[in-house]
Amino acid sequence: MAKVLEERVRDTEPLLAWEIPTLQNGNETIDHLKLKRVLFTERLNTLTEELATLHSLAEAFDQTFEALTTEQQQSEQASHNEYLEAAWDQETKANTVQERLREKVAEINMRIECLVSIQQQREREREDERRMRDRPSGEATPASTSSTFMQTVLLRLTVPKFSGKRQEWDMFWALFKTNIDEQPISSMMKYNYLLQAVTGEARQVAGRYQLIEANHNMVVNALKQKYGRDSSIVEDLLAEFGRCKASGPSTRQQIALLDHIAAIVQQLSSKGENTNTKLFLNSVLRKFDSHTQTKALERRESLNDMSEWTWSKLYTHLSEKLEVRDKVERAQEALNQKPQIPPPPSQSKMTTGRPTSQCIYCKATSHRSAECREVPESERKTFLVRDQLCINCGRANYRVTDCT
Incomplete structure (x- = not known):
């Protein structure tokens, strides 16, 4: 089924390259477009049916795989994934062609509607001309002061911009429709604002039409068909998902x-x-x-x-x-980080942090007892006996026999 769908997609590519012609007679153009619409619609229906069949087969194949034992699934995993990936790729390509066919059908419908609308507009204009000729001379046409006021207000509005990104169309058109398109101003004014709003690819689409008031609705419809269709947005989203x-x-x-x-x-x-x-x-x-x-x-x-x-x-x-x-x-990561070990204190800090012993002879703290210069070494024993200090360690009320 995948090969059948692949051939169908390949055969449809030349059909998608067809461009809508402009014939000399409007009625001839409409009849020609109606015949083409039948051809595109038939191809679209066939492709849709084949796409649904492929999808059903892929689902059935996947269900069969799920029913296998664990050992069987392990041995068939590679071929299972390969088949589903191929089916998904083919389905994605077919979806793209399907959406392009729908766009072609919509484009044909829009062109037919526009041609019919133009014919009706021309008929109304001819009718207006007849009425103008029949109107008594000197009768004035009432002016619309509200329209003039709205044009002044619109000049101060910030027109939203649209560059052709389909995901942004809904927001753009909602703003433009409220601020511009639904206001009581002429179609030519709306057309001018629309041309100011579109950039990039969207500007190219609008630029294909002649800058006349009658083409305003045609340009709006063209933009809606290209960017406002859910199918086109879905196509872009699926492509983004694939990437x-x-x-x-x-x-x-x-x-x-x-x-x-x-x-x-x-x-x-x-x-x-x-x-x-x-x-x-x-x-x-x-x-x-x-x-x-x-x-x-x-x-x-x-x-x-x-x-x-x-x-x-x-x-x-x-x-x-x-x-x-x-x-x-x-x-x-936190556990593997090396702990921050503080540096050891300096020798001076270590010295000042401990209590300093007092010299037993002169009571000074700047030197040890053995280094005392106030009491000579020859007089130290007499000093210890007189003050009843231990001769060995210098502690008070301490006997030599108890000193260890």
């Missing part, structure tokens, strides 16, 4: 990867995408290191039923595991 990977093997880099994926998944979910399929969850899991994969799979096996394995569950398992591992690594 994202950890910047390194460390736990903190694995956590950063999880945060990046979580932001993508949240946006995909808000656009109605199912992020709970086993094919998608396995693709998420393969982006992490083998140790993290093993722990997450162990948690998955503890679930009562595989239907319980959702993005929310996988995110919780990965987050808890990585947070614990990060805390352990931080604790180990």
Whole structure:
């Protein structure tokens, strides 16, 4: 089935290169576009059916693998991963072509609507001209003072900018619509503000149209079809998911990867995408290191039923595991740091810190008793006997026979 889908994608590429022509007659152009719309719609429906079939086969293959014994899974793990990765890559490519086909169909519809609108506008203008000719001379056309006032106010507004990033379109258009597009001013004024607001690729899209008032709605629709379609935003998000990977093997880099994926998944979910399929969850899991994969799979096996394995569950398992591992690594880093041993005190501090003994002869503290110069050595014994001090150690009330 993957080969069939691959051939279908390859055959569709030339079709996507087709550009909408401008024929001499408006009705001829509309009829030509309607025929092309049928062709694009049929190809889109066929591709959608084949894509759904591939997805079902991949899910069935994965379920069959889960039913194998542990030994069988270990022996078939490599081929299992290879098949799912190939299926995921092919599904991603097919999704891209599918969205481009939808954009082509939407572009054709928009062009048909615009051509019909132009025809109707021209008919109204002709009707207005007839009424102007039939109006009595001298009758004035009432001016809109509120419109003039609004134009003065709008000149002081800061117009938001849009460079072509699809994720920013919703916010840009919400601001522009409120501040400019819904105000009671002429379409030409709105068109001018819109051209001031768009830059980069978006400016190129708007620049393809002639700067006339009738093209204002056409430019708005073109921007909406290119940037405001949920399918286009989903396509960009899936491409970003395919590119994202950890910047390194460390736990903190694995956590950063999880945060990046979580932001993508949240946006995909808000656009109605199912992020709970086993094919998608396995693709998420393969982006992490083998140790993290093993722990997450162990948690998955503890679930009562595989239907319980959702993005929310996988995110919780990965987050808890990585947070614990990060805390352990931080604790180990703290333990492995060398303790700061204070330097030994200087000799002078050690000396001043101890009490100094007093000379038994002159009571001075600047020298020891044996170094005393006040009492000569020949007179020291007489000094000790007179003061009833021990002849050996100099302590008072102490007998020589008790001195050790």
